[in-house]
Amino acid sequence: KAGVTQTPRYLIKTRGQQVTLSCSPISGHRSVSWYQQTPGQGLQFLFEYFSETQRNKGNFPGRFSGRQFSNSRSEMNVSTLELGDSALYLCASRLVLAGSYEQYFGPGTRLTVT
Amino acid sequence: AQKVTQAQTEISVVEKEDVTLDCVYETRDTTYYLFWYKQPPSGELVFLIRRNSFDEQNEISGRYSWNFQKSTSSFNFTITASQVVDSAVYFCALAPTSGTYKYIFGTGTRLKVLA
Numbered sequence: 001k002a003g004v005t006q007t008p009r010y011l012i013k014t015r016g017q018q019v020t021l022s023c024s025p026i027s028g029h030r031s032v033s034w035y036q037q038t039p040g041q042g043l044q045f046l047f048e049y050f051s052e053t054q055r056n057k058g059n060f061p062g063r064f065s066g067r068q069f070s071n072s073r074s075e076m077n078v079s080t081l082e083l084g085d086s087a088l089y090l091c092a093s094r095l096v097l098a099g100s101y102e103q104y105f106g107p108g109t110r111l112t113v114t
Numbered sequence: 115a116q117k118v119t120q121a122q123t124e125i126s127v128v129e130k131e132d133v134t135l136d137c138v139y140e141t142r143d144t145t146y147y148l149f150w151y152k153q154p155p156s157g158e159l160v161f162l163i164r165r166n167s168f169d170e171q172n173e174i175s176g177r178y179s180w181n182f183q184k185s186t187s188s189f190n191f192t193i194t195a196s197q198v199v200d201s202a203v204y205f206c207a208l209a210p211t212s213g214t215y216k217y218i219f220g221t222g223t224r225l226k227v228l229a
Contacts, residue, residue, distance in 0.1 A: 043217075056215065102149060103217065108157045
């Protein structure tokens with residue numbers, strides 16, 4: 001079974017631009033979560049989507065948004081990029097089923113804002 | 115508030131040594147999950163183990179073992195006979211069993227296994 005895939009793997013953007021990252025979960029997984037990883041702040045939860053609805057949101061500004069499609073694929077968008085948005089963005093999927101609580105992560109998208 | 119502390123920032127060992135990675139957590143929830151993930155240089159977080167708060171049995175999987183002690187809020191991870199391929203950053207994480215499904219991660223421990 002294929003794992004979580006994320007595209008693109010690397011991105012370089014300029015301050016003020018916007019960016020869209022994509023995540024395809026493991027087949028059958030209906031929950032998708034996004035995390036930001038930086039050397040200073042570590043791994044921080046951005047949001048979780050299930051059945052095309054955002055269920056939870058972390059403590060990030062409104063410039064960070066996301067959505068989920070009917071096939072469970074998810075995108076996250078960051079508008080008006082700032083230098084501090086440079087990070088590894090990780091997507092994780094989860095099989096929403098009793099007894100299954102672990103998340104499986106993709107390889108991440110490394111975003112560099114210049 | 116929920117918090118996960120991994121006090122060891124970096125550990126270096128020589129191949130074949132045993133090494134223990136510490137994880138201490140704080141939560142007011144009566145039920146919760148604990149996890150360990152491995153992050154090799156490629157960046158992908160690899161799931162290693164999940165432990166339910168009501169199950170304090172220790173677990174062994176090959177060279178890996180986990181010691182969960184609710185009384186001390188610790189969930190430590192031991193690698194026996196370490197190998198160079200074990201070199202990675204290891205994260206401990208905490209999640210509630212209901213409501214928000216948001217992982218709280220520790221800051222990670224970088225393990226370097228030297229040949």
